[in-house]
Amino acid sequence: MTALVLWDIDRTLLYVGDIDRMVYRQAFRDVVGREATKLPARGTGVTMPLAVRELLTANDVPETDVVPFADLIVDRLPDLLEAHRDDLVRHGKVMPGAEEALAAVRRSPDLTPTVVTGNLRRNAEIKLSAKSLLEYVNVPIGGYASDSPHRPTLVGIAQSRAAERHGEVFDSSNTVIIGDSLQDVTTGTEGGAKVIGVTSGTTSAQQLADAGAHVVIPDLRDSESLLSLIRSLSSQ
Numbered sequence: 020m021t022a023l024v025l026w027d028i029d030r031t032l033l034y035v036g037d038i039d040r041m042v043y044r045q046a047f048r049d050v051v052g053r054e055a056t057k058l059p060a061r062g063t064g065v066t067m068p069l070a071v072r073e074l075l076t077a078n079d080v081p082e083t084d085v086v087p088f089a090d091l092i093v094d095r096l097p098d099l100l101e102a103h104r105d106d107l108v109r110h111g112k113v114m115p116g117a118e119e120a121l122a123a124v125r126r127s128p129d130l131t132p133t134v135v136t137g138n139l140r141r142n143a144e145i146k147l148s149a150k151s152l153l154e155y156v157n158v159p160i161g162g163y164a165s166d167s168p169h170r171p172t173l174v175g176i177a178q179s180r181a182a183e184r185h186g187e188v189f190d191s192s193n194t195v196i197i198g199d200s201l202q203d204v205t206t207g208t209e210g211g212a213k214v215i216g217v218t219s220g221t222t223s224a225q226q227l228a229d230a231g232a233h234v235v236i237p238d239l240r241d242s243e244s245l246l247s248l249i250r251s252l253s254s255q
Contacts, residue, residue, distance in 0.1 A: 020193055020254070021129055022253035023177065023195070024130050025196040026136075028143055033114060046099055057078055062200060067093060067142070069168050071089045074092075093139070118151075130249065132156050134161035135196060138163060140166075144158060162176040170205065171205060196215070201222055213253065216234070234252065
């Protein structure tokens, strides 16, 4: 049986510092015409469309303008992030053990790696390619905020895409999500995947476990142990 491995990106595989927040600030200024004084919280894992709506509401944009302004901002995010590619290359950081773990999963014939993330698909591709990680995941079968703002829905989207591509059935019995936030845990438990929590973000091991993560690990440095965990969870 093949297992589907769904990687989260931010703070699980890489860290981009304030670049995302800089992009939100620019997009807000372009659309609203003034500076944002409050920015989205760090490390929450919410999808970009929801983060943008929170940004607008927190900065006192009238309720009637929130949805149309959010659509305009979301449309701008990929191009604005692309404009900061050099910053991503220079200042973005690959999380400890991430590249080795990605490579180990990718070369395992019984594992199919892709992404489930709160990023828009193009933003995800920009980040991964800037840090030379794109080759380790099957991008077209992933689930992205550009597919749905509701993260648990993205698991089913990825499972359907993987099934169509590989001719196998993927469900909660053979799907594992790896992520650092409470949103990653919710994405898996509500969307239909086992969850490996990683304490590389802003969420503690206890918080991840309490939220329903099936296993919690400190980082991605032990690739062999990670492979064993994925196979154990996907055979239950």
